[in-house]
Amino acid sequence: MARIRLGMVGGGNDAFIGGVHRIASRIDGHFELVAGALSSTPDKARASAEALGLDPARSYGSFEEMAEAEAARADGIEAVSIVTPNHVHYPAARAFLSRGIHVICDKPLTATFADAEAMEKAVAESKALFILTHNYTGYPMIRQARQMVADGLLGRIRIVQAEYPQDWLTDAVETEGVKQAEWRTDPERSGAGGSIGDIGTHAYNLACFVSGLTGTELAADLQSFGAGRRLDDNAHILLRYDGGARGMLWCSQVAPGNENGLRLRIYGETGGLEWAQEDPNYLWFTPHGEATRRLTRNGPGAIAAATSVSRIPSGHPEGYLEGFATIYAEAAEAIRAVQGGASRDAVMGVLPGIGAGLEGMAFIRACVASAGNNAAWTRL
Amino acid sequence: MARIRLGMVGGGNDAFIGGVHRIASRIDGHFELVAGALSSTPDKARASAEALGLDPARSYGSFEEMAEAEAARADGIEAVSIVTPNHVHYPAARAFLSRGIHVICDKPLTATFADAEAMEKAVAESKALFILTHNYTGYPMIRQARQMVADGLLGRIRIVQAEYPQDWLTDAVETEGVKQAEWRTDPERSGAGGSIGDIGTHAYNLACFVSGLTGTELAADLQSFGAGRRLDDNAHILLRYDGGARGMLWCSQVAPGNENGLRLRIYGETGGLEWAQEDPNYLWFTPHGEATRRLTRNGPGAIAAATSVSRIPSGHPEGYLEGFATIYAEAAEAIRAVQGGASRDAVMGVLPGIGAGLEGMAFIRACVASAGNNAAWTRL
Amino acid sequence: MARIRLGMVGGGNDAFIGGVHRIASRIDGHFELVAGALSSTPDKARASAEALGLDPARSYGSFEEMAEAEAARADGIEAVSIVTPNHVHYPAARAFLSRGIHVICDKPLTATFADAEAMEKAVAESKALFILTHNYTGYPMIRQARQMVADGLLGRIRIVQAEYPQDWLTDAVETEGVKQAEWRTDPERSGAGGSIGDIGTHAYNLACFVSGLTGTELAADLQSFGAGRRLDDNAHILLRYDGGARGMLWCSQVAPGNENGLRLRIYGETGGLEWAQEDPNYLWFTPHGEATRRLTRNGPGAIAAATSVSRIPSGHPEGYLEGFATIYAEAAEAIRAVQGGASRDAVMGVLPGIGAGLEGMAFIRACVASAGNNAAWTRL
Amino acid sequence: MARIRLGMVGGGNDAFIGGVHRIASRIDGHFELVAGALSSTPDKARASAEALGLDPARSYGSFEEMAEAEAARADGIEAVSIVTPNHVHYPAARAFLSRGIHVICDKPLTATFADAEAMEKAVAESKALFILTHNYTGYPMIRQARQMVADGLLGRIRIVQAEYPQDWLTDAVETEGVKQAEWRTDPERSGAGGSIGDIGTHAYNLACFVSGLTGTELAADLQSFGAGRRLDDNAHILLRYDGGARGMLWCSQVAPGNENGLRLRIYGETGGLEWAQEDPNYLWFTPHGEATRRLTRNGPGAIAAATSVSRIPSGHPEGYLEGFATIYAEAAEAIRAVQGGASRDAVMGVLPGIGAGLEGMAFIRACVASAGNNAAWTRL
Incomplete structure (x- = not known):
């Protein structure tokens, strides 16, 4: 099947999430990156494009320029990934949506709620798809959890506990030249939300995705513990969902010892489910009154919702x-x-070669010889 | 950078490891699959090539044909992945090595020791690279463990405990039409080793790779528990390494509850290391007399050997x-x-779109509003 | 050293916590149970006393009777354990305190706040000790955590996450004859708090005990999910502590899969600590920017606060x-x-006896013989 | 029920296992320690007896003296615990057995095989009980595992993996004044087995106890890694059991990071079981082809074999x-x-008292008030 021609806005050399999007687009071989406006700094855009092997003619200085030029080409991009700081999401998406180019956009949607509403309008006026990369919804065991809830295995949902602690903003590293921290703690580029926008939206999205519920109201206690920090870096939130379920959501970027601790626990009248992103191959399921089961991706008990998005057998994380x-x-x-x-x-470096192969064969030969001699000691 | 043109021998539609090799070759964007002899069954070869989008002219009926034709093309393959049952490894590799085409070959090296020695000769007579996919050596924390041992952090090594239990051959599934089981339990296609060849060689390779030691002799007790099974499906092995270290190696394919339990523990005079493939982001390090440390891929304590092969930040398994x-x-x-x-x-299916984006923005807005009102309850 | 003479109020045959108190009082040999008013039902009181081997003359029909009689004896009880439903705590404690008998009382303090204030007065007017069994403060790693916080190893505390989920009230078992559930869900006997009184007070006490902080205000969302239940069985609470720390507290008795999931996580400016009651021998400590350490009771890194209350070596849970x-x-x-x-x-039943001993000796003999013969196979 | 009068041989002030035996004898209130020959050093025997509150007249200088004197008393001991180094087990046990006093003896049985056979004779000639404290057989989940195997839940047993690593002899601490290490590494007092006697016998006993199998032959590779050490401190053993099962046993006292890592895994034709002493409340059970279950002591799935020896509810480790x-x-x-x-x-020190009680009551009151006001913030 022919690959879909993909462009990218943002994602220059020292960006984290751009590289992730590129790898993700390659894993299953459905996309081919052919154009980019990889940085708002021309030199960096050029160098990044070169490093990626892009045709120099399709490395653009701005997303507007790219949208216009690519829309005019017969072999122009069919889709674009937008991986910039939040405040660029809306104008960039609009430029492509208005030309019928499908948009894959990083979350949160925009920096401001006004932009979000404008984005909704831009999507409505376009025929192109708009896809937000709430990537945690792509894990096999999350798909399985969602399906199990939908199938009624937990009964009516009562409690939804979501948390997402990190520790990388424990110190005020945005003042020490850490680029990832700079824009995320800057209201001009991130919007009104600090940790709640960066990771809280992931946790909230996942809670809704799996539980099938929608939040109705919340009470939020936000803190900025980092010295001089203007956006929240810790949030304690009580939530009420439709249907009477209650929940908590904790997100933090100042909790030492937590790297990326996204975790979801859902309890209903007849059962409970637990999942942790740092140990994503397991889903812990308790039918009330029975022993807890450890469900594994593609293992016994895995259902189609999970196996259909698994690439490899169980036990291979x-x-x-x-x-x-x-x-x-x-x-x-x-x-x-x-x-x-x-x-x-x-x-060859540490690459295994013929030597490693021979050692393996010698191992097999010695095993068989030893076993044939009542497990006697045998030279390798 | 231009991609390396890659061919594949084996790996037709229902093969497991062929798909893994293809994904692995795409992740970092260094290879482009352009030719294949994907199955010894012509129909299956054709169908598999079509599903992968290969040029039909470059889908071959046999590896000999492919080697000859590709070597003659100006844009012929530069490298080939061999992902067939073991007994095909040697003849296939030879066909490409003799034409200067680099070979990436699945383990174990060959089905017989005689073939292994012939393979060694074929490699010696060629200028092409021969790379054996002992893939577990590619994990970041394995690289880190190896470097820590080499740096002397464990002192002189005393004990090497390796194990690799699975459970998928607990029943005699090779008699029930499971293709993966059929050739692996057949001496004609697998060679003299059953579990010792399929997974024992991985465990032994990893033990040597990390410890830096070479085995000198072993005592092996092999069993075939599966009814009518001709090759071992469980092996208990004592090992002696150079320098006086001792070890055990257990591999099994009949241990219910174990999906792919490769695990390595190494102890020296001044410290110990533990790693498990099913939880690969952690390396447990104990300097003797101090508290055990949980080292994470790219986290605090990660060294260049690990971070240089990590694609994403710590905490993201x-x-x-x-x-x-x-x-x-x-x-x-x-x-x-x-x-x-x-x-x-x-x-759109379960894909997050503009709706999910607006919900996220509403979440942020409500959080900020609630927090601005002493964490009062706020409608979402 | 002579044992302290102990009486008990409550704790008849089918009570849970009374048996726990009795075992706890025996472990270190400091107390001897010599008297009891073990049940408000005379027959049950008598039968329970007999089962415990109490002198029938010192098995009383009520705590008033026991307090009076024991205070009059030269060898009367020196201390009393009160292990009744909450509403009896105050009158019982007063009866003993007023006679100078030391009181060890289960939590929560009383059923009503008015009783709690009366209890405070009764304690003030007595010379006897009043000890509340917040038993989780007795765990070695909790002692260590408290000391580490006090020693400044976490810096100024920012975040306190406490949780205590259980699942035993998921169904309305109080209507099915489960005695433990009956009084705990009855406001007359438990007071105003359901899960918050039964287990929330433990979690809150522990959070304060370890952090050294005091709560200043809270916002609580209480639910009664069990059909017809009058007291809360789930509580979601936001907390603010003195000094600016923030926290959450979740307690629940309707979360399937959770047996007794008390867990505490504390994060400060320079480090974090995590502890879980179901895995109590470990304390996870992260000095910010370093690898997480697994501290064990009596293991490397254990400090006097922990080792002084440890009875056995590390590794022996x-x-x-x-x-x-x-x-x-x-x-x-x-x-x-x-x-x-x-x-x-x-x-003998399953008790190991001389046979097991001989088998062990045969094992040793065979090991030594085998090892002396180059690890040859040796009959057992 | 009257307590059984107990004496003790060994177990003076600085002994480890003596204190463990004393606590164990008190927990359920069945024994009362009334006499002792606590040390072969008279001063230490006296001081230890005094610390334990023994009648000075029943603190003896030797086990012979104690056996004779106690046998002559109307209120003499009914049973004796022998907690000395191994070479004293036999003469001490004989002295009591010959007088009809029941013996509870630490393992391994004796220092030499000749003594073991003599012990067997002494037991046969006495009417008294002889009980060997293979204490790991007393864990509830071990009882459950044994029963599950006996009930056929694993089918015919194929594989038995036992291991017991420790690290406390990594350095040659027996030369640095560590008493526990001195006698354990001394062939005169320990017998022919080092780690195999001290901990290997535990692992072997447990493997047999749970599997219901008996070993038929073994191949053992023993090492003494500690400088100058005369007994083994690491053992790698292959085992063959009756009925065709195969197994490994690894015990070590030189594996850094392992405190007391006794672990047992048993696999049969239809299922597998795993248990680890450092996490003893869990038993992992996999019926082949189904998801793994986490069975807990007294939790769902616990059977009478486990619950009958559990003192407290599930979830309370x-x-x-x-x-x-x-x-x-x-x-x-x-x-x-x-x-x-x-x-x-x-x-009062850190003991919770009336203050902690009032704080708990204030917590409950604030929770209820806040909840009654739509979870508004409420002062504590």
Whole structure:
């Protein structure tokens, strides 16, 4: 199947989430990145495009320029990923939506609520798709949890506990040159929400996605613990959902020891579910009055909602693919080095080669020989 | 940077490891799959090639044909992935090595020790690289463990405990039409090793890779518990390593409750390390006499050996990328459906869109309003 | 050292917490139970006293009677444990305090705030000690956590997350004859608090005990999910502490899959601590910017605050003592049976005896023989 | 019920296991320690007896003296606990067995196999009970595991993996004055087994106890890693059991990071079980082809074999009793101090008292008030 031609706004060299979007777009082979407005700084945009192997003619200085030029090409982009700070989401999305180009946009939607409403209008006036990357909804066990709730396995939902602690803003690192921290703590670029916008929206989205409920009201206690910080870096929130369920949501970026502790627990009249993003292959399910089950991605008890978005067998945590990819990446590096004239021995590094293979075969041979001799000691 | 042109031998539609190799080759964007001899069954080879979008002219009926044809093309493949049952590894690899095409080959090296020695000769006579996918050596925390041992943080190594239990062969499923089980339990296609070849070699390779030691002798007790099974499905092995270290290796495919339980523990005179593949983002390090530390990929205490092969920040288990990729995959599906004429509302499925975005913005707005009113209850 | 003579109010045969108090009073050998008013039902009081081996003359029909009689004896009780439903705490305590008898009282203090103030007065007017069994403050790692906070290892405290979920009231079991549920869900006997009184007070006490902070205000959303239930069975509470720290407290008795999930997490400017009652031997400590440490009771990093209340070495979870005690209990049963005329073989049950001992010795002998013969196979 | 009169041989002030035996004998109130030959050093024996509150007339200088004197008393001991180094087990046990006094003896049985056979004879010639404290068989979930295997829930057993790593002998601490290490590494006092006798016998006993199998032969690789150490401190053992099951046993006292890591895994044709001593309240059960269940002591799925030896409800890890006991121990200390004339305020230390009680009541009152006012903020 032909790949979908993709452009990207933002995501220059030192951005975190742009690289994530690019890898995600490649994993299943559905997209091909062909154009970009990768930075608002021209030099950085150019260098980033070059590093990515983009056609220089399709590396643009601004999203407006890119939208106009790509819309005019026969082989122009069909979709665009917007991975900029929040305040750029709306104007960039509008530029592409108005030209019928599908938009994949990072969350939160916009920096201001007014922009969000304008975005809603822009989507309504376009025929193109608008997709927000609430990526945590893509985990197999989250899909399974959602389906189990929908299937009534928990009964009527009573309690929804969501939390998302991090620790990377414990110190005021935005004053020490950490770019990721700078824009996230700046109301001009992030909007009214600090931690609530950056990670609280993820937790809230996930709570609604899995429970099938909508929040009706909340009471929020927001704090800015970091010295001189203008946006919240910790939020304690009580929530009431439709149908009478109650919940809490805690998000924090100042809780030492928490790297990315997104966690969801849902309890109903007849059962409970627990899931933690840092241990994503497991879903803990308790039918009330029975022993807790550890459901695994693709393991016994996995349902179609999960298996249909699983790429590999149970027991292979999804990082398995990345470990594998590292071998491929190092193989590519070695191949290119040899193609460039390097000697074969010089390029293998820690890559397993024929030697490792022979050792493995010697291991098998010795095992079989030892076993054939009543498990006697056998030289390797 | 231009992508390396890649071919594949094996990996047709219902193969497991072929799909893994393809994803792994795409993640970092270094390879482009352009040719294949994907199955020894012509129909299946054709169908698999079509599903992957290969040029039909470059879908071959056999690896010999592919090696010859591709070597003759100016834009022929530069590297090939061999992902067949073990007994095909050697003849396939030889065909490409002899033409200077780099080989990436699944483990174990070959089905027989004689083939392994022939493979060694074929590698020696070629200028091409030979890379064996001992993929577990690609995990960041394994790289870190290896470096920590090499740096002397454990002192002289005394004990190496390796284990790799699975449960998928508990019943004799090879008699029930499970293809993955059929060839793995067949000496003609797998060679002399059952579980020791399929997974024991991984465990042994990892033990050596991390400890920096080489095994000198072993005593192996092999069992075939599955009814009528001809190869081992459980192995209990004592190992002696150079330098006086001792170890055990247990691999099993008949241990219910174990999906893919590869685990390594290494103890030296001054410290210990523990790592488990199903929880791969953590490395547990104990300097003797101090509290155990939980080292995380890219977290505090991570060293260059690990961070240089990490794609994403700490706290985002590597499955994070796949969750993200699922959003992209579903976005691609939606885009193609809309391009094919479907209505926009009909294609979104569970994809988060403008609605989810507005809910997030309403959440932020309500949080800020509530907090501004002493955390009073506020409608969402 | 002579044991302290102890009486008990409440704690008849089918009470849970009375048995716990009795075991706790025996573990270190400081108390001897010599008198009781074990039930308000005379028959049950008598039967319970007999089962405990109390002198029938010191089994009383009411706490008033017991207080008067014991105060008049030269060998009367020195202390009393009050383990009744909450509404009896105050009148019972007053009866003993007014006679100079020390009181050990279960929590919460009383059923009503008026009683609590009266209790305060009764304590003030007595010379006797009043001790409330907030038993979770007795765990070694809680003592260590408190000391670490006091020593400034977390810096100024910012966030206090406390939770205490259970699931035993998920269904309305108080209507099905579950005695423990009956009085706990009855405002006449429990007071104004359901889950907040029964377990919320534990969580709040622990949060204050460890953090060294005092709450200044709270916002509480209480629910009664159980059909027809009059007291809260779930509580979501926001808390503000002196010094600017913020926190949440969740307690629930309707969260399926949670048996007794008391958990405390405290974060300050320079570090974080986490502890869970169901895994009480570990305290997780993160100095900000460093790897998380797993501190163990009596292990490396344990400080005097913890080791001084530890009875056994690290690695022996405290249940070790109870496993040991089971052997002793079964030994007692066997000894009494033999004393009663049973044959020796008939009474051993699963108790390990000479046979197990010989097997162990044969194991050692075989190990040494095998090892002396290059780890050759050796008959057991 | 009257307590059984108990004596003790060994267990003087600085012994570890003697104190454990004493606590275990008190927990359920079945025994009363009334006599002792607590040390072979007279001064230490006397001081230890005094600290324990023994009648000085029943503190003996040797076990022979104690056996003779106690056997002659009408109120003499009915049972004796022997908690000495291994080489004293046999002569001490014989002295009591020959007088009809029941013996509770620490493991391993004796220091030499000849003594073990003599012990067997002494038991046979006596009517008294001989009980070996393989204490790990007393854990509720071990009882449950054994029963589940016996009930056929795992089918025919195939694999038994036992391990017991510790780290306290990593350095040669027996040369640095650590008494526990001195006798355990001394062949004169421990016998032929080092780690295999001290902890390997526990692991082997537990493997047999739960599996219901008996070992038939083994192959053992023993090491002495500690400098100058004469007995093994690490053992790697292959085992064959009757009925065709195979297993491994690893015990070590030189594996840094392992405090007391006894762990048992058993796999049969239709299911698997896993248990770890450091997390003893859980038993992980996998019926082959279904999701793994987390069985808890006294929780859903617990069977009579476990609940009959559980003292407290599920979710209260057994250490709960010890935390509770610490409150009682500190209460005793405070009571004695007040009885000795100290002021009440001076003795409370960290004990919760009336103040903690009032805080709890204020917490409940504020919760109810806040909830009654739509969860408004309320002063504590």
